[in-house]
Amino acid sequence: MMGILWEDSFTVFLFMTVIIAGGAAFMAGRSLAMKWRPLIQPILYMMLLGLAVRFFHYALFQGDLLSVHFYITDTLVLIGISLLAYRLTRVRQMVTQYPWLYERTGPLTWREIQ
16 A cells, blocks of 8 residues: 555555664764764765665565655655754763753753853
8 A cells, every 4th residue: 555655565664764774864863963063964864875765665675766755755754863863962962071061951952051
């Protein structure tokens, strides 16, 4: 059954895009944040990973290789996961490396200590 988010089945989408490629996206976002890279880099890298995910859908599950719709869907999921990992890591960096300047206000935010 074809859906808006998945091409063949929800299981394939969950397994390939969310679990396998999402795990790679999470590790990439975390790694880029740890190296203090700019925010645009995870986005650009996930666009490349989205191409690889499209190829794996095509090669393993007979999906459409040149589907722009599903490329955008897969890539947006990967960008979201990558940016989440980037932000979680950046918050942890700021509050542990500069504890006299910043305090954690939530899992995704910090603020300057008054």
